[in-house]
Amino acid sequence: MTMALKDKKEPSKNRNFIESLKHAIDGLIILCKTERNFRIHLLISVIVIVLSIVLKIKSEQWIWILLAIFIVLIAEVINTLCESIVNLIVGQEYNKIAKKTKDVAAAGVVIASIFAIIIGCIVYIPIILEL
Ligand SMILES: Nc1ncnc2c1ncn2[C@@H]1O[C@H](COP(=O)(O)OP(=O)(O)OP(=O)(O)O)[C@@H](O)[C@H]1O
Numbered sequence: 001m002t003m004a005l006k007d008k009k010e011p012s013k014n015r016n017f018i019e020s021l022k023h024a025i026d027g028l029i030i031l032c033k034t035e036r037n038f039r040i041h042l043l044i045s046v047i048v049i050v051l052s053i054v055l056k057i058k059s060e061q062w063i064w065i066l067l068a069i070f071i072v073l074i075a076e077v078i079n080t081l082c083e084s085i086v087n088l089i090v091g092q093e094y095n096k097i098a099k100k101t102k103d104v105a106a107a108g109v110v111i112a113s114i115f116a117i118i119i120g121c122i123v124y125i126p127i128i129l130e131l
Pocket residue numbers: 037079083090091092093094095096098099102103106
């Protein structure tokens with residue numbers, strides 16, 4: 001809260017959909033610029049999409065692959081949100097609840113990643129074995 005009080009700018013309400021979208025795009029840019037893990041997940045997503053195009057996977061397989069990709073990215077967004085809110089509240093101070101919140105948020109990313117790995121194995125192993 002102390003950090004928020006130091007900011008000179010006043011928060012304003014989005015006036016229309018375009019303005020809301022612009023702020024959401026700003027959020028995406030911030031994620032790409034500041035979150036190394038988000039960039040790694042994005043890079044893996046691009047590789048998986050290219051691999052899926054090359055291997056010509058079926059449309060129902062695309063649905064599972066895209067679901068896995070987006071679940072991991074959303075888990076990473078939630079993890080970043082938790083870290084930012086915790087840092088905003090406790091700053092550099094050690095706090096047991098802060099630790100629990102950050103560790104649980106990180107566990108969410110791990111759970112999503114395990115789901116993505118399982119989906120990847122189910123989709124790609126039979127295709128690779130047939131090559
Ligand atoms: N204020 C705090 N009080 C207690 N433990 C904390 C606190 N801040 C961070 N930690 C512990 O340190 C770990 C790393 O915290 P940090 O804020 O560096 O996240 P991070 O490593 O940047 O996460 P990510 O790799 O997902 O970006 C947390 O998972 C948590 O276990």
